[in-house]
Amino acid sequence: MKEFSYRVARPSLGHFPGHHRSRRGDSGHEFRGHVPLQDAPDARRLDLLASLRDPLGQWLVRVASERKAVPVYAVADLSASMGYAGERRKLDVLADFTEALAWSAWRTGDAFGFVGCDETARGDWLVPLMRSQGAGAMLARRLRALQPTGRNAAGLRDAHRLLRRERSLVFVLSDFHLPLADIEAVLATLAHHEVVPVLLWDRAEFEPPAAPGIGRLASLVDAETGQRRLLWLRGSLRERWKRQLQARREALEALFRRQRLRPLVMLDGFDADAVTAHFHR
Structure with a gap:
């Protein structure tokens, strides 16, 4: 089982003995x-x-x-775009991360909970806070078998209603292919908590299909809506595609900076050492 180390920036306000600094x-x-x-x-x-x-x-x-425990949550995007498969299927990476997080929380003495969202905050994907050694493995098996159909991730806005009011460490796991205004709204609802945005990306998402010579006809599918569109991929279109992707990434990074958040990028798979490094640099 892959395990990583995490910590919270502010003292814990919990009552249960644990690993984290507190003022209690x-x-x-x-x-x-x-x-x-x-x-x-x-x-x-x-x-x-x-x-x-x-x-x-x-x-x-x-x-x-005294040292105290903190509640740890994974708030996950389960919309259709998370079914994308490049080097790795995004849901498989999400399952790996969730399993490792649940295990790491149990080893640290913290309670773990999970909230899954697509168009709504899904009650069938709600795992209340628990201290269980096997909670992550069972949840990971369900995630790997999931065939997502949600047309968007609007339910992330309501995820805060399913969390405890006590300040918690919340990992928001998504590809963040949402309108920037929606992302900002989601983060605003979680402002009471300590939030770590986890960007589940794949290199193939950001590289336009090859178009040798004068270009080629490509059939592209919107991962959320399933709509298909034919495009003639000439060189100028590929360059514009790259520029827009770079602009989108820069806008997303600027949004996180305004919220004083440091995003954690999982590119082409889960890396436990990268998660530990994120919290200790």
Whole structure:
């Protein structure tokens, strides 16, 4: 089982013991400050020097934050475009990532949940938060067998309704082939949480079909709607295609920067080491 390491930028607000820094608890290992003895009645942590310096003459004790768990969610795009297969089928990459995330969360002591969306937030693809060693493997098998038919991923806007209100680490897994306004709306609904956009891409998506000589006739299919269109792929059209793809990528990166998010790009397959590096650079 592939495993990766992740961490949250802000202290956890959870109540369960875990791996992440927090601002809760009194008897951990990370010194947080002093409080009056009556607020934390443990004479073993009495600080005599701090008490002597206190202008109010109070007995002060040292309090140290405890490590806490955080809820971890995968919010996944299950629309038809995720059925695209280039070097790897996108849903297979999604399954690999989800299985590794669930396993990593279990190993870290965090609860894991999953929300799958296409045109709506799908109740049949909802996995409530749980601490289960085998949750990821079972979910990955379902994802690999899925034949997606959703015409869009509008349901991502409603995914926040299925998450706990407690601040969580949320991985949004999609190819992000949505209008930029829709992506911005999805991220706005998740602003309360710590969000990691995971871009599931394939090199073949960004390379127009070869068109030797004066070009060739190509039949192209819209992955979401299934609409087919015939195009004469001449050299000028291929160059314009490349420019538009580059402009789209730059616009997407600019959107994430405005939201103060660092996207994680999974190109041609899942790489656990790349996920760990994303959180530790």
